Amino acid sequence: MPDSVKKLILTLLPALLFLYSYVFGFECVFRRWFGIICPGCGMTGAVRALLALDIQRAAACHPMVFSLPVILIYIFMNGRVFKNRYVNYGILSAVGAGFLVNYLIRLGILYWGG
Ligand SMILES: [Zn+2]
Numbered sequence: 001m002p003d004s005v006k007k008l009i010l011t012l013l014p015a016l017l018f019l020y021s022y023v024f025g026f027e028c029v030f031r032r033w034f035g036i037i038c039p040g041c042g043m044t045g046a047v048r049a050l051l052a053l054d055i056q057r058a059a060a061c062h063p064m065v066f067s068l069p070v071i072l073i074y075i076f077m078n079g080r081v082f083k084n085r086y087v088n089y090g091i092l093s094a095v096g097a098g099f100l101v102n103y104l105i106r107l108g109i110l111y112w113g114g
Pocket of ligand 1: 030031039
């Protein structure tokens with residue numbers, strides 16, 4: 001499969017999922033099956049808030065929404081934004097760690113925080 005097609009799919013798939021959830025409403029499959037939130041839960045609301053320029057609500061829905069442009073740039077640039085691959089690894093690791101920390105905090109607050 002050509003790289004341009006992969007990029008198009010990687011970009012369009014989340015966009016289509018977002019559009020679907022925006023129009024029809026979307027219950028997270030992970031949440032439905034396992035009864036707990038997934039690392040992406042709240043992202044739709046966050047993107048909606050961001051589109052409405054409500055930064056505070058976007059951050060409250062999912063703070064990692066601000067990393068989406070970084071992720072999209074990395075998808076378009078084949079994961080090589082900087083020449084030094086360790087810089088790229090570092091940035092992507094930071095994004096991943098951000099999602100993980102956010103997820104653990106939200107799990108803690110929702111299920112063990114009382
Ligand atoms: Zn979810």
